[in-house]
Amino acid sequence: MTTTDRVKVALVEDDRRMREAFRVLIDGSPGFACVAAYGSLEEALHVPAREAPDVVLLDIKLPGMWGSEGVDLVLKRFPGSTVLMLTAFEDETRIIESLCKGASGYILKDTPPARLLEYIREATSGGAPMSPEIARKVVTLFSTFALPQRLDCQMKPQETRLLALLADGYGYQGAAEEMGVSINTVRSHVRSIYEKLQVHSQSEAVTKALRAGLI
């Protein structure tokens, strides 16, 4: 079995013993290969892009830049890779930070080896493996955000879509193309949006819409 048949895993973990333990586990498991192991994020980011791993196991707490801060950098360097946070503690802030920056999963270090490999496998096949404790935290976080009270300015589908496009910086012409209609139609819709929101400019409309959770 060559390296290309196996899931290429990179490891970023500052504790040497822990690092070696994981490396041994991964390399010793059929179907997995630990292609790299670093003690810091800075080191890991200097790897040639062609050696991109399939999965990066990233510790949260690292000397220098923390793992949770650098997820986006890792993904920028290895665009095709999947990042899994592998950490000992469950700090809500770090969980959010990691996920917001593009991590695909969040696994606790005390996960049994077999389970860990299963998680890595799941990550490569489009899943988002999370230790149960973490999963529950994420879900709970969701419910604390609650449903933003959307005021009843009954926007029509087209209008909402247009509003979103404008918010994202599209001009009339661009939005028109995106929606497959003429620029005059866009004007019409903008008009009715303004009436409903009682505003007279894009910025104000976008502000109201965002604050009302319409988009």
Added chain:
Amino acid sequence: MTTTDRVKVALVEDDRRMREAFRVLIDGSPGFACVAAYGSLEEALHVPAREAPDVVLLDIKLPGMWGSEGVDLVLKRFPGSTVLMLTAFEDETRIIESLCKGASGYILKDTPPARLLEYIREATSGGAPMSPEIARKVVTLFSTFALPQRLDCQMKPQETRLLALLADGYGYQGAAEEMGVSINTVRSHVRSIYEKLQVHSQSEAVTKALRAGLI
């Protein structure tokens, strides 16, 4: 083994055959007991509270009130229970709705029986079981939807103030008067704001600023 030793599962699913299949599966598995099965949410909510199940498997699409809409009602009626959405499709809106209303997990119906039971077990022990596809969706949502991601665009006081004025619908002239400067100064500030936020229009700037929590 008495009922109390087993995980008490209630089922809300409109398709009769599907319902029976699940019931048989659950009742036929050691450690699990299907204590109730309903075809609609309205029926389920009429059950005496003392017969509260440990886990409620709730279909999204139901005649009458949809499962995703009624999660909070179920939890209100059975405060100690855990709700798992068990559904055939993965509609982003419904996922969000369900989780926001307190569901603990979200499982696709095509999950293998053994896996399903595992998920139910996981739910009772504080986890948040989700089918991989769903988990990934949730994680992705996190990074796009509800993130208080503040980018480090160190705005200067004047710029922040101006941004707020623009968001509130002021034009350049109005903002200038409000800030006690000339309209040209406003232009200058707008320029540097655009550079920092990497945008090219008011709407886009306002959107980014709002989403980043700058204003």
Added chain:
DNA sequence: GACCGGTTAGCATGTTCATGCGAGGCACCC
């Protein structure tokens, strides 16, 4: 059939914005 809301479309006008360029005053610090 008649009516209505939603969608589409067009045109015209004046206003505002985005962005190019340049520049003076002030505070702070090496």
Added chain:
DNA sequence: GGGTGCCTCGCATGAACATGCTAACCGGTC
């Protein structure tokens, strides 16, 4: 003194926007 940041101000031009008016098409409803 010279460098650096921040705030200020000016002008000009082409592009985009706000808003006025009008009107065809279509799926429902009364």
